[in-house]
Amino acid sequence: MNGMPAKRKIMAKTALLAVLASFLVFVLMPTIYIVSFTFTRWNEIYLEVFANPIIASENWLQIQTVLLFSFKIALFTIAFDFIFGTPLAYLLARKKFLGKDILEDIVTLPLVIPTSGFGFATLITWTTVSGLGGFFGFKSGLLNLADRIPLLNIPFLVFAVHVGLTLPYVVLTIKAKLQELDPVFETASRTLGAVSLTTFRRIVFPLALPGIFSGLVLAFARSLGETGATMVVAGVSTTASIAIVRWVFEFKFGTASFLGCLLVVIAWALILPIEVLLRRKHRFSISRSPLQAMQIERRFLSMERFISRRFHQVKDVTSVTVIFVIVVVPIVVVLNSIFPYWFHDPYTGRVEGGVIYQLFGPSNYFGALSRATLTSFAVAAISTYIAACIAIPLVYVIERYRFGTFIRSILKIPLIVPTSALGLSILLLWGPHGLGMVNPGIWLIILTHIVFSVPVITEPTIAAYEGSEILSYEESARTLGATPYDATETISLPLLKRGILAGVILSFTHSLGETGATFIVMGSDLTVPTLVVNMVEALAIPAALFSSAYLIAISLVLLAVFRFLTRR
Amino acid sequence: MPDVRLINVTKRFGKIIAVDHVSLEVSDREYVTLLGPSGCGKTTTLRLIAGLAEPDEGEIYIGDRLVTGLPPEDREVGFVFQNYALFPHMNLWENTTYGPRVKAWEEEKTKRIANEMLGLVRLAERKDAFPHELSGGMQQRAGLARALSAGTNLLLLDEPLGALDARIRTELRYELRRLVKDLGLTAIHVTHDQEEAMTISDKIVVMKRGAIEQIGTPEQLYLAPKTPFIANFIGESNFFEGSIVKTSLKTSIVELRGGLLIEVNSTEWKEEERVIIAVRPENIKLEQYAPADLNFLPGLVERILFIGGILRYEIRLVNDDMVTSRVPIETEKKFEVGEKMGVTLDSAKIHVYQYPKEGLREAIKVE
Numbered sequence: 001m002n003g004m005p006a007k008r009k010i011m012a013k014t015a016l017l018a019v020l021a022s023f024l025v026f027v028l029m030p031t032i033y034i035v036s037f038t039f040t041r042w043n044e045i046y047l048e049v050f051a052n053p054i055i056a057s058e059n060w061l062q063i064q065t066v067l068l069f070s071f072k073i074a075l076f077t078i079a080f081d082f083i084f085g086t087p088l089a090y091l092l093a094r095k096k097f098l099g100k101d102i103l104e105d106i107v108t109l110p111l112v113i114p115t116s117g118f119g120f121a122t123l124i125t126w127t128t129v130s131g132l133g134g135f136f137g138f139k140s141g142l143l144n145l146a147d148r149i150p151l152l153n154i155p156f157l158v159f160a161v162h163v164g165l166t167l168p169y170v171v172l173t174i175k176a177k178l179q180e181l182d183p184v185f186e187t188a189s190r191t192l193g194a195v196s197l198t199t200f201r202r203i204v205f206p207l208a209l210p211g212i213f214s215g216l217v218l219a220f221a222r223s224l225g226e227t228g229a230t231m232v233v234a235g236v237s238t239t240a241s242i243a244i245v246r247w248v249f250e251f252k253f254g255t256a257s258f259l260g261c262l263l264v265v266i267a268w269a270l271i272l273p274i275e276v277l278l279r280r281k282h283r284f285s286i287s288r289s290p291l292q293a294m295q296i297e298r299r300f301l302s303m304e305r306f307i308s309r310r311f312h313q314v315k316d317v318t319s320v321t322v323i324f325v326i327v328v329v330p331i332v333v334v335l336n337s338i339f340p341y342w343f344h345d346p347y348t349g350r351v352e353g354g355v356i357y358q359l360f361g362p363s364n365y366f367g368a369l370s371r372a373t374l375t376s377f378a379v380a381a382i383s384t385y386i387a388a389c390i391a392i393p394l395v396y397v398i399e400r401y402r403f404g405t406f407i408r409s410i411l412k413i414p415l416i417v418p419t420s421a422l423g424l425s426i427l428l429l430w431g432p433h434g435l436g437m438v439n440p441g442i443w444l445i446i447l448t449h450i451v452f453s454v455p456v457i458t459e460p461t462i463a464a465y466e467g468s469e470i471l472s473y474e475e476s477a478r479t480l481g482a483t484p485y486d487a488t489e490t491i492s493l494p495l496l497k498r499g500i501l502a503g504v505i506l507s508f509t510h511s512l513g514e515t516g517a518t519f520i521v522m523g524s525d526l527t528v529p530t531l532v533v534n535m536v537e538a539l540a541i542p543a544a545l546f547s548s549a550y551l552i553a554i555s556l557v558l559l560a561v562f563r564f565l566t567r568r
Numbered sequence: 569m570p571d572v573r574l575i576n577v578t579k580r581f582g583k584i585i586a587v588d589h590v591s592l593e594v595s596d597r598e599y600v601t602l603l604g605p606s607g608c609g610k611t612t613t614l615r616l617i618a619g620l621a622e623p624d625e626g627e628i629y630i631g632d633r634l635v636t637g638l639p640p641e642d643r644e645v646g647f648v649f650q651n652y653a654l655f656p657h658m659n660l661w662e663n664t665t666y667g668p669r670v671k672a673w674e675e676e677k678t679k680r681i682a683n684e685m686l687g688l689v690r691l692a693e694r695k696d697a698f699p700h701e702l703s704g705g706m707q708q709r710a711g712l713a714r715a716l717s718a719g720t721n722l723l724l725l726d727e728p729l730g731a732l733d734a735r736i737r738t739e740l741r742y743e744l745r746r747l748v749k750d751l752g753l754t755a756i757h758v759t760h761d762q763e764e765a766m767t768i769s770d771k772i773v774v775m776k777r778g779a780i781e782q783i784g785t786p787e788q789l790y791l792a793p794k795t796p797f798i799a800n801f802i803g804e805s806n807f808f809e810g811s812i813v814k815t816s817l818k819t820s821i822v823e824l825r826g827g828l829l830i831e832v833n834s835t836e837w838k839e840e841e842r843v844i845i846a847v848r849p850e851n852i853k854l855e856q857y858a859p860a861d862l863n864f865l866p867g868l869v870e871r872i873l874f875i876g877g878i879l880r881y882e883i884r885l886v887n888d889d890m891v892t893s894r895v896p897i898e899t900e901k902k903f904e905v906g907e908k909m910g911v912t913l914d915s916a917k918i919h920v921y922q923y924p925k926e927g928l929r930e931a932i933k934v935e
Contacts, residue, residue, distance in 0.1 A: 184651065187620060187640075187647075187649075188649060188655070189655075189666070189670075190620075190640045190641050191618060191641075191645065191647035192641075192666055192667035192714070192715070193641050193667055193670050193671045194641055194670040195639075198670055203655060297672075301670060301672050
């Protein structure tokens with residue numbers, strides 16, 4: 001009897017080490033490698049970027065330009081997200097209405113939709129006659145590819161795509177924080193005579209600030225790292241993450257990795273303080289000098305009274321319209337446009353402009369598409385499986401050990417780090433220039449997808465674990481004589497099934513749609529989203545249309561299954 | 569001039585009728601309590617008055633203003649919450665001056681009223697404290713000061729003492745009433761604690777399942793409960809089931825289980841009608857064993873409990889009914905457990921009710 005517990009202990013220790021090791025090797029290292037690479041190869045990088053014999057510090061200047069451009073886009077994106085996302089978060093957190101679930105699904109959609117597909121959908125919605133242009137009766141698209149927003153001087157399409165992809169972060173984080181906030185404070189404020197806008201400014205906003213702040217920071221980082229959709233809509237403008245892709249293909253590894261390193265460091269620097277901030281409960285006391293404040297305060301109050309009376313519906317309607325136009329319309333346009341384009345270009349009548357011709361004609365995209373589909377599904381399945389094998393034990397570790405919260409915070413990083421930088425990091429780590437263990441191709445893609453699939457699976461599983469009474473069930477099992485391992489196997493895992501399944505579906509869908517990182521590591525093994533990018537660049541629009549539509553359709557179906565599972 | 573008037577107010581949540589055609593009048597400067605078990609609709613009624621919910625039918629007047637349809641910020645009522653709801657990110661002073669500030673009152677007026685209210689609740693020295701630094705009782709007093717500072721004549725209180733320790737509850741009870749009376753306010757106070765209601769109210773409105781069971785002063789409700797529910801909910805009652813065997817000009821005779829006979833003073837019954845008898849424990853007298861025809865119920869003392877200055881006798885009658893009697897501890901004649909004795913009832917203090925359709929248990933149930 002005595003030998004048993006010791007043996008069990010050793011097994012437990014070994015298991016723990018194995019989980020942590022695989023987490024380290026497959027998830028953490030790739031996200032940091034690009035930083036260490038920059039340090040170890042500093043001399044070469046310095047030479048290429050700052051003291052280039054041919055172009056001096058031109059590369060460094062380019063890095064600065066694209067970084068600033070990306071920052072500018074990110075900043076305006078989160079400003080827009082805050083203004084239009086907060087009413088949405090409030091609606092979802094506080095109000096009950098018909099269609100609330102659907103609205104929540106729409107808000108979550110951009111998190112799982114294939115980014116290049118979304119980019120393509122946005123492209124044709126705004127710039128071609130099949131989209132909004134035709135809907136309003138114009139003979140062409142509403143805008144051109146290169147059109148910029150006046151005053152801000154940002155390309156409209158890039159902005160639209162970034163808003164669409166970052167809005168979920170803002171809305172869902174603020175919504176979660178609002179749900180934690182007891183509505184009684186808002187009630188109390190109203191009984192004391194404050195209208196709803198004043199209540200928001202003086203009560204809700206200060207109390208929800210940690211959530212608002214972290215949502216905006218996450219969105220900022222996501223925007224900085226956005227690659228896939230941007231590649232489709234950017235035209236001649238270059239964001240930082242696209243620049244990485246371009247420079248990798250131009251073999252300017254030094255410049256690409258330096259920029260990648262910068263972006264990864266920024267992502268880490270943004271996330272860690274936020275996580276620390278969120279864990280602590282802050283008491284925000286906003287002190288102001290009474291007299292001066294009252295003068296301004298009075299203006300605010302009368303303005304708020306006016307707005308709350310007349311316009312309080314307006315903000316909800318506007319926000320819903322925004323998300324509708326940015327997310328729903330492009331998807332509808334893409335799915336809808338297949339039909340007119342099926343046999344021929346509906347405007348010129350040319351058969352060569354039809355989907356069938358492009359798929360089965362001389363360019364034979366059908367073959368490429370079939371192979372890409374196989375690759376995509378294989379990658380998604382294998383990477384999800386391996387990620388699950390790492391993620392599920394990892395959840396156990398997170399819940400059992402005190403350093404678990406630290407791991408949980410780190411797990412956010414792979415989701416935020418620019419995907420192209422991630423791809424580059426993996427390429428440098430495992431590829432020919434690094435350890436030389438894996439060549440660009442399907443296996444490198446799989447290794448890349450594991451990195452972000454692990455966090456995608458852990459989060460819903462943790463949510464399921466913490467949302468259920470598993471801890472007390474496990475304790476009951478223990479008092480009845482079960483060992484910790486038995487308790488887990490017979491009690492927790494079955495209860496967690498739903499959460500795990502949800503995470504797995506989410507991971508599979510996300511992997512199907514991933515573009516940015518895949519582009520860098522794929523070699524000649526194309527996945528469907530990267531194929532779409534190539535099709536757009538080759539101007540094979542109907543083929544891109546078909547591929548995007550079918551990829552989006554699959555994602556929608558998978559998302560529906562996911563929602564069904566998590567709805568109970 | 570009634571300060572608050574509800575006319576036929578109804579509120580439904582899906583299929584559930586939370587407030588069922590309630591009509592109510594509260595006079596100026598009255599302290600009224602809405603009393604009842606959980607789910608009886610008292611909190612919903614309060615929230616309807618405050619504007620935190622809108623009625624499906626009926627009208628609500630505050631003063632002579634029709635307020636149905638007005639948002640809470642326009643109704644000028646003070647609301648005190650069970651869990652205080654003090655804004656955690658503001659200190660006491662900022663909390664108290666919140667009402668005046670959002671109504672853009674002058675600084676002078678704001679300071680004056682806030683100081684006055686904080687003084688009244690004895691929290692003037694804790695102006696700079698944050699809610700989490702204060703005890704429960706202090707937080708509730710602060711909530712009170714905050715509601716009063718917003719300048720109102722009508723104070724609505726939603727189980728304000730519910731979250732407090734028993735001792736603080738009793739202390740704060742008196743303070744609450746005193747404050748309301750001193751300031752000349754009208755108060756509507758929701759509680760499920762009948763002792764609380766009895767000690768502070770001018771008038772109590774007992775509610776059950778969304779409707780009003782009875783309105784009256786504490787004495788009226790105690791001495792003349794109109795239904796078995798109220799006889800049970802307010803104070804304590806012994807219940808007996810029986811049927812009428814004979815009626816005459818001034819009295820009726822009721823036969824209980826086991827053939828025991830009681831004479832009661834009410835005469836509106838027909839023979840063989842099933843009734844419920846309710847008697848308060850202090851109206852049950854303990855006697856030596858001396859069988860008589862009427863109003864003497866023989867039994868055995870089963871248990872004696874000592875509660876401060878009162879002895880509580882639990883007696884098992886010969887017909888197997890249980891009876892509770894409360895007797896001051898100074899009473900000379902004491903009985904022992906197991907002693908054979910009997911109880912007598914004073915006809916004048918017996919309440920007779922029609923046997924409820926749903927059965928006695930359902931009728932008096934506090935769900």
